[in-house]
Amino acid sequence: MFRILKKEVLSPSVKLLEIEAPRIAQKARAGQFLILRVNKQGERIPLTVADCNRERGSVTIVFLEVGKTTRLLGNLEQGEAIRDVVGPLGNPTEIENFGRVACVAGGVGVACIYPICRAFKEAGNEVIGIVGARTKEFLFWEDRLRAVVDELLITTDDGSYGRQGFVTDVLREVAERSSPPDRVVAVGPLPMMRAVCRVTKDYGLKTIVSLNPIMVDGIGMCGACRVTVAGQTRVACVEGPEFDGHDVDFDELAQRLRRYQDQEREALARFEAECDGRC
Amino acid sequence: MLENGGNSAERKRIIPRRVPVSRREPKERIKDFEEVVRGYTPEEAMAEADRCLQCKQPHCREGCPVGLDIPAFIALIREGRFDEAAAKVREENLLPSICGRVCPQENQCEERCTLGKKYEPVAIGRLERFLGDYELDRGKDVPEPAPPSGRRVAVVGSGPGGLTCAADLARLGHAVKLFESLHMPGGVLVYGIPEFRLPKRIVHAEIDTIHRMGVDIECNVVVGQTVTIDELFSEGFDAVFVGTGAGSPRFPGIAGQNLPGVQSANGFLTRVNLMRAYRFPEYDTPVRIGRRVVVLGGGNVAMDAARTALRLGAEEVRIVYRRSREELPARQEEVHHAEEEGVKFTFLAAPVRCLAGEDGRVGRIECQRYELGAPDASGRRRPVPIPGSEFIMEVDNVIVAIGQGPNPLIQKTTPDLEIGPKGTIVVDPVTGATSKRGVFAGGDIVVGTATVIMAMGAGRTAARAIDAYLRGEADPWANWKVKVR
Ligand SMILES: Cc1cc2nc3c(=O)[nH]c(=O)nc-3n(C[C@H](O)[C@H](O)[C@H](O)COP(=O)(O)OP(=O)(O)OC[C@H]3O[C@@H](n4cnc5c(N)ncnc54)[C@H](O)[C@@H]3O)c2cc1C
Ligand SMILES: Cc1cc2nc3c(=O)[nH]c(=O)nc-3n(C[C@H](O)[C@H](O)[C@H](O)COP(=O)(O)OP(=O)(O)OC[C@H]3O[C@@H](n4cnc5c(N)ncnc54)[C@H](O)[C@@H]3O)c2cc1C
Ligand code: FES
Numbered sequence: 001m002f003r004i005l006k007k008e009v010l011s012p013s014v015k016l017l018e019i020e021a022p023r024i025a026q027k028a029r030a031g032q033f034l035i036l037r038v039n040k041q042g043e044r045i046p047l048t049v050a051d052c053n054r055e056r057g058s059v060t061i062v063f064l065e066v067g068k069t070t071r072l073l074g075n076l077e078q079g080e081a082i083r084d085v086v087g088p089l090g091n092p093t094e095i096e097n098f099g100r101v102a103c104v105a106g107g108v109g110v111a112c113i114y115p116i117c118r119a120f121k122e123a124g125n126e127v128i129g130i131v132g133a134r135t136k137e138f139l140f141w142e143d144r145l146r147a148v149v150d151e152l153l154i155t156t157d158d159g160s161y162g163r164q165g166f167v168t169d170v171l172r173e174v175a176e177r178s179s180p181p182d183r184v185v186a187v188g189p190l191p192m193m194r195a196v197c198r199v200t201k202d203y204g205l206k207t208i209v210s211l212n213p214i215m216v217d218g219i220g221m222c223g224a225c226r227v228t229v230a231g232q233t234r235v236a237c238v239e240g241p242e243f244d245g246h247d248v249d250f251d252e253l254a255q256r257l258r259r260y261q262d263q264e265r266e267a268l269a270r271f272e273a274e275c276d277g278r279c
Numbered sequence: 280m281l282e283n284g285g286n287s288a289e290r291k292r293i294i295p296r297r298v299p300v301s302r303r304e305p306k307e308r309i310k311d312f313e314e315v316v317r318g319y320t321p322e323e324a325m326a327e328a329d330r331c332l333q334c335k336q337p338h339c340r341e342g343c344p345v346g347l348d349i350p351a352f353i354a355l356i357r358e359g360r361f362d363e364a365a366a367k368v369r370e371e372n373l374l375p376s377i378c379g380r381v382c383p384q385e386n387q388c389e390e391r392c393t394l395g396k397k398y399e400p401v402a403i404g405r406l407e408r409f410l411g412d413y414e415l416d417r418g419k420d421v422p423e424p425a426p427p428s429g430r431r432v433a434v435v436g437s438g439p440g441g442l443t444c445a446a447d448l449a450r451l452g453h454a455v456k457l458f459e460s461l462h463m464p465g466g467v468l469v470y471g472i473p474e475f476r477l478p479k480r481i482v483h484a485e486i487d488t489i490h491r492m493g494v495d496i497e498c499n500v501v502v503g504q505t506v507t508i509d510e511l512f513s514e515g516f517d518a519v520f521v522g523t524g525a526g527s528p529r530f531p532g533i534a535g536q537n538l539p540g541v542q543s544a545n546g547f548l549t550r551v552n553l554m555r556a557y558r559f560p561e562y563d564t565p566v567r568i569g570r571r572v573v574v575l576g577g578g579n580v581a582m583d584a585a586r587t588a589l590r591l592g593a594e595e596v597r598i599v600y601r602r603s604r605e606e607l608p609a610r611q612e613e614v615h616h617a618e619e620e621g622v623k624f625t626f627l628a629a630p631v632r633c634l635a636g637e638d639g640r641v642g643r644i645e646c647q648r649y650e651l652g653a654p655d656a657s658g659r660r661r662p663v664p665i666p667g668s669e670f671i672m673e674v675d676n677v678i679v680a681i682g683q684g685p686n687p688l689i690q691k692t693t694p695d696l697e698i699g700p701k702g703t704i705v706v707d708p709v710t711g712a713t714s715k716r717g718v719f720a721g722g723d724i725v726v727g728t729a730t731v732i733m734a735m736g737a738g739r740t741a742a743r744a745i746d747a748y749l750r751g752e753a754d755p756w757a758n759w760k761v762k763v764r
Contacts, residue, residue: 023505037462043554043563044462068563084462086499216554216564219460219501219688221470221526222546223679228537233530238687252537255639259539263565270560 001081002036005058010140011133013065014108015074016050022057024049024087030095030115031210031242034059034087035218038072042083045069046215046237048187049088050111059087062111062140068267089218090241093185093208097124102174102181102205103149104130104167104196106188110141112210113187118148120185126150128181130170132192136161168195175203183208186245190254197245209245211236213253214260228252291332295398298327300405305619309589312474312557315616316380319402321361324409328356330394331401338391339403345736347371349388349403356406365410365419372407373443373489373735376415376481379408381472382732383610415484421491425452430749433458433516434494435502435689438466439731440522440722442486443738444745445494448520451746455494456516460501463553466524468731470553471545473583475590476613479552503688508696508718518717518745521704522738525723527684531575535633536679540569540641544576544584544680551587569675572596573644575630576680577606578728582613584678585622596622597672601629601649601662627651627662631669633677645671685724693718703727711741712755719745 006018024034028049035044051060065074076082093116101120105113110131120127129149133139134157146152153170154162163170167188174181184207186196193209200207213225213236220238227236230247234240301317308315319327331353339349348367355364368375384390384404392400430453434445437459445455463469468482490496500506502523511519528543530536547566550556554564568591574581577600585596598617600607603626607614618624627649636642648668651660685702697705697714704713704720711719721737723729747753 023500027505041555041562084499086460086462086501087505089501089504216546216549217461219504220686221528222549223528223530223543224546226530226537233532233537235527256537256539259640260565260567263559263567267560267563267565 001083002085003081004076004078005056007076007078010062011138013074014062014111014138014140015065016060016062016111017073017076018053018056018058018060019082019085020057021059021085021087024059024085025052025054025057028052028059028088029092030119031093032088032090033218033241034061034085035089035215036061036073036082036086037084038069038076039083042072043069044084044216044218046089046212046218048112048210050114059085062108064108067264068271071268071271086218089237091239093119093210093242095119095123099182100126100128100179102128102130102171102184104171104184104186104188104192106132106167106192107134107138109186109188109192110139110145113185114141114144114148116185116187117145121148121150128174129153130155130167130174132156132167132188133161134158166195167192168199171196171199175199175205181205185242186210190250190257193245194250197248197250201246207245208242209248210242211240211248211253213256227256293394293398294330297330297399297402298323300402305621308475309586309620312590314478315475318412319405319409321359321409321413324356324406325359327402327406328353331357332393334393338393339388339401342388342391343371344387344730344732345371345739347388347407352410353401353403353406356410361410361413365414368407368410371739372732373446373739374411374439374485374731375407376411377439377468377477377485378732378735379404379406379411380477380481381730382407383730385611387732412481415481419488421488422450424450424493427454428452428749430454430517431456431515432518432520432745432749433511433514434520434522436460436466436522436524436722436724437464437486437496438522438524438722438734439468440524440724440734440738441466441520442489443735444520444522444719444721444742445738446489446492447739447742448745449489449492449494451742453746453749457494457496458500458502458506459496459498461553462498464496464498466522467526470549471526471580471583473548473552473587475586476583501688503690503692508689508693508715512717517749518719520711520738520741520745521689521713521718521720521724522722522734523686523689523724524734525683525685525703525728527686528679529682529684530679531630531681533630533632535635535641538633538635538641539639540567540675541633541677541679544574544580544678545683547584547678548580548587551591557587557591566591567676568593570594571672571674572676572678573672573674574598574678574680576600576682577602578608578680578682579610579613580683581678581680582609582617582622584680586617586620588676588678589620589622593676597625598622599625599628599630599646601627602659603627603651606659628670629662629664630677634671641674641677643671644674644677645669683728685727689724701727707755707759709740710744710753710755711737712744712759714759716756717748 556566722734
């Protein structure tokens with residue numbers, strides 16, 4: 001059992017949990033993820049390690065409540081426990097001094113980009129953070145990010161905070177600058193990562209994306225997470241989750257993400273019916 | 280009348296046919312996941328044991344990968360001395376209730392049975408299962424371990440290889456910790472082989488016994504990621520056994536293999552067995568199976584996937600295999616069960632590509648016919664495609680069961696471990712020692728996919744070598760040299 005040390009509500013459907021998991025806390029690096037199972041009947045779901053504290057032996061996850069498992073997770077309180085947590089899984093982000101790096105994140109991806117920004121900064125890069133949220137309400141971790149980037153550019157869809165528009169609008173401007181980024185890293189919803197790749201392709205900027213296929217075991221045994229990259233089948237949990245975004249077959253990935261949609265809806269509907277709107 | 284295998288002094292009455300075992304009717308059993316084959320009762324077991332000729336030169340024993348003293352335990356069953364019989368089995372086989380169910384006896388002990396030359400061989404597997412279940416039902420005592428050696432061993436992977444190695448080392452007095460990456464120990468026994476062939480309560484009971492022998496089990500640890508082998512040594516372990524198995528699914532490399540609706544057998548079976556998706560929505564993990572299912576491959580994994588698909592409600596399940604019926608690598612009994620349950624077979628055919636239907640999911644599969652040519656390296660006739668023989672089948676799901684490769688994570692993060700060309704870990708077959716001092720390996724991670732009993736045998740061999748190494752009696756690295764093929 002893995003105890004919850006702290007819980008925070010970051011935005012209407014985004015929550016943070018700090019979980020006691022000493023082994024993972026010792027090892028996790030930027031870009032890696034963990035897989036957890038809330039209870040005995042639970043499903044295994046992957047979530048990025050957004051932060052870790054070696055002294056406290058804890059890891060932090062930040063998640064958007066989209067379905068039954070993330071809702072169950074969001075209902076847990078400090079002092080309660082999660083049945084299984086395993087990690088760190090996947091490869092860490094390739095961190096080097098590339099010079100200037102643009103880190104782009106949308107939605108809950110802001111939590112995933114934070115450790116990546118920090119690692120790039122520590123490696124001596126100039127880091128430009130570009131983050132997008134639906135509205136001001138959905139934005140979180142602004143000050144955390146500010147502390148680890150050289151420049152932070154914020155967009156909201158409705159203009160309630162920062163610039164109105166999408167991260168790709170800002171990214172395009174950054175790419176047009178006299179000294180464009182040497183590398184772009186994008187983490188967030190699939191359509192956003194795909195849009196980022198379209199922009200950077202025009203400018204010939206190498207772009208790394210962190211893919212989020214459906215996973216079960218996370219150690220290469222089920223094949224659920226396979227993606228096509230540069231025409232090759234790759235196992236995202238072992239060979240990824242980060243790949244060169246210009247090589248990723250996003251259409252296929254989007255389709256594969258939808259393959260249990262009916263059951264996911266059913267599970268959520270039952271969950272909501274059972275808790276009678278109280279959760 | 281047949282003589283007693285030609286080598287026994289007294290003549291014995293021949294009983295040509297086995298005591299039948301009861302099986303559930305195909306029509307009934309495909310509606311649920313309950314076990315198909317029921318076990319012998321004590322009376323049936325004694326009657327079957329009575330068929331054994333007690334050959335002076337028991338060939339059955341030569342056919343057993345771990346050299347079980349088969350005639351001895353059968354003689355004890357015949358006399359109704361079940362506890363002693365079970366103890367005899369456990370001298371060489373830690374998991375009789377499991378092996379009795381899943382070993383390919385027809386290619387091993389039973390194939391060599393003297394009686395089997397003319398009549399039905401003694402049902403050695405069923406007798407073994409009887410003893411295992413008999414003990415489990417009565418809650419068996421755990422063997423007294425040797426005095427503590429003060430040495431600590433880490434065992435990585437809790438499949439049959441790791442479990443056996445851990446149990447043997449604990450019995451020899453070492454402090455053993457078993458690390459498993461999944462949330463539940465058991466390896467293929469829990470995530471791969473379905474409930475209707477190997478009930479999970481049996482696996483859990485066997486693991487519980489090993490736990491009571493003093494083996495500490497920590498799940499949710501991926502060695503290579505959570506902790507490296509070198510870090511295990513710094514944590515204070517004196518030796519490491521790697522039994523991480525071969526679960527990494529192969530895909531045919533054809534167009535459309537990543538379409539939704541095309542999945543690996545391992546992924547499909549993991550959802551159903553480990554995650555209990557067949558009990559969705561009580562359990563949260565979903566599984567989706569359509570009306571028409573094609574399974575690619577011809578081994579046990581393919582049979583298990585096909586029969587599982589039927590139980591989840593598929594109407595037509597077809598196995599497509601590129602060789603002929605004679606070459607099917609699956610156990611005969613399982614092929615027979617699959618056919619009884621209505622699984623169809625297309626032999627001498629292999630897929631060319633998968634095509635999407637209107638909804639973007641797989642809708643059709645194109646295959647090509649094959650014929651058998653000259654024998655290949657495995658001695659089996661090589662299947663050769665027939666040009667222009669392509670044909671198309673409508674499908675809702677394709678399940679790929681064409682083999683698995685070794686799990687890669689330890690090899691990836693242990694640079695001083697010698698790796699074979701196919702990604703397996705290279706060991707000295709006599710001791711199981713790898714190229715890295717203090718590290719041993721065995722089971723599917725060394726040989727590629729094999730069998731439960733082979734993995735157990737490898738775990739036991741390594742346990743003996745680890746014990747000798749820790750006591751300073753033998754150093755496998757004094758002249759470690761293995762030729763990599
Ligand atoms: C390596 C990796 C890291 C991830 N990190 C995070 C993270 O830090 N924070 C976070 O909120 N989410 C993250 N995800 C996504 C997260 O795993 C899913 O949101 C979660 O599995 C949904 O489970 P559920 O039962 O709540 O919803 P479900 O009922 O399973 O699904 C509800 C909806 O979410 C979609 N969905 C399901 N699985 C995924 C998925 N893997 N990715 C995207 N959408 C999905 C479904 O299509 C469906 O529309 C990550 C995914 C991966 C593979
Ligand atoms: C569907 C199916 C049906 C089969 N049917 C039969 C049959 O009828 N008869 C038969 O004899 N054989 C059968 N086999 C083959 C048999 O199951 C295997 O040969 C046997 O289980 C191998 O045992 P093992 O101990 O080497 O590894 P496995 O049983 O594969 O166990 C390895 C364990 O190691 C864990 N692991 C992997 N990597 C790590 C890591 N880095 N850190 C920690 N843990 C890790 C895995 O999660 C797994 O639990 C079948 C296999 C399958 C898949
Ligand atoms: S999650 Fe199973 S192979 Fe990647």
